Amino acid sequence: MEILVCARRVPDASENEIELNIAGNDIEREEFVYSVNEADNYAVEEALQIRDRVGGNVTVVTVDGEEGEEILRRELAMGANQAALVSDEAFNGSDGEGVATILKAFVQKGHYHLILTGVQADDGAAQVGGMLAAMLDYPFASLVNSISVEEGKLKVSREIEGGNKEMNEIDLPCVLSIQTGINEPRYVGMRGIRQVASVPIPTSTAADLGVDHGAVGEAAAKVKRVDYFVPAASKGAEMLHGSREENADKVLELVAAKGGLK
Amino acid sequence: MPRIFAYIVHRGGVVDDSAAELVAAAKKIDATVAPTAILTGSGPELETACSAVGSGFGEIWKVANAALAYPNAELVRQALVRVLPPGSIVLVNHDHFGIDLSPGLSIKLDSVFASDVLAIDGIEGNSLKLVRQEFGGQVNAHLRCDISSGAVINVRPGAFKPQANLPAAGAVVDKSSEVGTLVARRRYLETIVAEAGDVDITKHSVLVSIGRGIQEKDNVALAEELAEVLGAAVSCSRPVVDAKWMPKSRQVGSSGKTVKPKVYLACGISGAFQHLAGIKGSPFLIAINKNPKAPIFQVADVGIVDDLLEFLPELNNKARELRGVAAK
Numbered sequence: 001m002e003i004l005v006c007a008r009r010v011p012d013a014s015e016n017e018i019e020l021n022i023a024g025n026d027i028e029r030e031e032f033v034y035s036v037n038e039a040d041n042y043a044v045e046e047a048l049q050i051r052d053r054v055g056g057n058v059t060v061v062t063v064d065g066e067e068g069e070e071i072l073r074r075e076l077a078m079g080a081n082q083a084a085l086v087s088d089e090a091f092n093g094s095d096g097e098g099v100a101t102i103l104k105a106f107v108q109k110g111h112y113h114l115i116l117t118g119v120q121a122d123d124g125a126a127q128v129g130g131m132l133a134a135m136l137d138y139p140f141a142s143l144v145n146s147i148s149v150e151e152g153k154l155k156v157s158r159e160i161e162g163g164n165k166e167m168n169e170i171d172l173p174c175v176l177s178i179q180t181g182i183n184e185p186r187y188v189g190m191r192g193i194r195q196v197a198s199v200p201i202p203t204s205t206a207a208d209l210g211v212d213h214g215a216v217g218e219a220a221a222k223v224k225r226v227d228y229f230v231p232a233a234s235k236g237a238e239m240l241h242g243s244r245e246e247n248a249d250k251v252l253e254l255v256a257a258k259g260g261l262k
Numbered sequence: 263m264p265r266i267f268a269y270i271v272h273r274g275g276v277v278d279d280s281a282a283e284l285v286a287a288a289k290k291i292d293a294t295v296a297p298t299a300i301l302t303g304s305g306p307e308l309e310t311a312c313s314a315v316g317s318g319f320g321e322i323w324k325v326a327n328a329a330l331a332y333p334n335a336e337l338v339r340q341a342l343v344r345v346l347p348p349g350s351i352v353l354v355n356h357d358h359f360g361i362d363l364s365p366g367l368s369i370k371l372d373s374v375f376a377s378d379v380l381a382i383d384g385i386e387g388n389s390l391k392l393v394r395q396e397f398g399g400q401v402n403a404h405l406r407c408d409i410s411s412g413a414v415i416n417v418r419p420g421a422f423k424p425q426a427n428l429p430a431a432g433a434v435v436d437k438s439s440e441v442g443t444l445v446a447r448r449r450y451l452e453t454i455v456a457e458a459g460d461v462d463i464t465k466h467s468v469l470v471s472i473g474r475g476i477q478e479k480d481n482v483a484l485a486e487e488l489a490e491v492l493g494a495a496v497s498c499s500r501p502v503v504d505a506k507w508m509p510k511s512r513q514v515g516s517s518g519k520t521v522k523p524k525v526y527l528a529c530g531i532s533g534a535f536q537h538l539a540g541i542k543g544s545p546f547l548i549a550i551n552k553n554p555k556a557p558i559f560q561v562a563d564v565g566i567v568d569d570l571l572e573f574l575p576e577l578n579n580k581a582r583e584l585r586g587v588a589a590k
Contacts, residue, residue, distance in 0.1 A: 027401055138447075159517050251548055251564075254548060
């Protein structure tokens with residue numbers, strides 16, 4: 001099976017304290033720790049496991065500047081067969097629909113049976129997979145947390161409310177958005193990344209893919225971010241500023257007072 | 263002003279609570295509007311749901327088709343594309359169904375998509391101003407959406423407060439004949455109900471709940487020790503289940519369990535809305551997190567900024583002392 005995984009480099013929300021810049025119109029990005037979006041990493045692992053079961057190739061693609069190479073090398077080190085960077089000044093400022101338009105052009109240059117995305121990026125909107133599927137006229141399923149391969153189709157489960165699973169059959173080719181927790185992504189060490197350091201990563205531009213400049217980028221974006229702001233604090237927590245010992249005492253006192261200790 | 267629709271989720275003839283929130287969201291776009299409810303389904307359940315649509319809606323559009331008996335988003339999307347007039351604004355609840363339906367629907371309608379919207383700040387001409395959360399709720403962003411060819415807007419559950427004293431819903435209009443044959447290359451098979459776990463976290467009055475801040479599987483023992491001394495249970499947030507450190511049955515949140523404890527000790531939990539959606543009954547919420555910007559501090563009653571892996575051992579010592587003394 002030929003599998004394409006769309007991955008993205010994002011500021012790691014668990015590693016960064018997000019603060020506004022001085023102008024207040026953007027977040028402070030100077031000190032950011034970037035990594036591959038968590039759900040996308042699960043998608044790559046899932047693709048590798050499917051390939052190892054049924055054969056084929058895994059290609060990882062990202063739409064980014066040259067910094068995107070960083071995550072592509074990581075996914076190559078995990079075991080992806082190929083990586084592709086899609087990069088062009090004309091893509092800057094694209095909204096979700098713009099990114100899906102770019103990916104559609106990339107998909108149409110290849111022959112993929114299965115296209116995976118992560119369900120959502122930390123700064124994203126859980127939208128590109130569903131949009132891409134609609135543009136390609138492929139069937140789509142979101143929040144996928146298990147996949148088994150059958151003849152010409154897949155059996156997938158979707159995560160729905162209360163930990164329940166919705167089982168679906170979906171014809172190939174299709175697009176799936178992968179939920180975190182679907183597998184246990186393999187560890188990638190520095191050594192693994194060094195081993196793929198010289199693997200060439202081809203770059204495709206708007207011209208290479210035949211993407212119309214008018215359909216992507218900031219000018220085409222129907223959704224534009226105006227600014228960032230810190231939400232007005234609600235009542236908020238009463239913060240304890242004592243020593244660690246005092247705070248521990250206070251917590252136990254509160255647990256007892258609120259009816260927790262019998 | 264384009265016509266505003268709200269896609270109504272219903273199960274077994276019962277209309278989902280999110281319907282009233284969609285009315286509230288529609289009124290943030292246009293205070294005078296009575297949005298059109300649109301319901302898909304089949305048989306008596308759909309009839310019952312149509313007659314149960316709450317106040318504040320104008321017309322109720324009924325789309326009956328045997329293929330829509332189960333809400334398969336691929337089929338619902340086809341039906342909506344055939345029924346909705348061009349340029350419509352469509353409001354959808356941002357749950358597992360809305361996530362499945364809306365991005366593709368916006369493409370097929372050639373309209374803009376706005377996801378997981380927290381607030382609507384009004385409309386200027388063709389520009390709708392919206393608020394979304396980013397980076398796990400650490401910051402919000404204002405967005406401008408060009409709605410000149412319509413919009414699909416996914417509304418965050420719980421973000422829009424339903425209004426009281428709205429006029430009764432209008433008449434049911436049957437749109438079924440406009441749908442025709444529906445065929446999808448994705449077929450619903452069955453729903454598998456979650457397995458009950460070893461511990462029922464919904465029955466405990468104190469929960470020691472752990473998140474990503476617990477860092478490693480071995481550290482879960484710190485929370486288990488505390489829970490044992492306090493007579494509590496250990497629950498967790500999604501990253502802990504994703505990492506396979508605890509079973510799914512211990513997860514609190516919209517894709518896990520809904521709990522109603524008296525005290526909720528959030529240890530290293532950032533406070534994503536999907537997690538908070540699983541905490542009901544306004545427990546006393548104590549949050550410990552090393553990130554002072556963690557959104558959990560917005561909703562907690564008491565907060566401590568500290569390294570969990572340093573604080574929990576101290577708390578365990580104190581708890582043992584306290585319980586030991588109490589036992590004598």
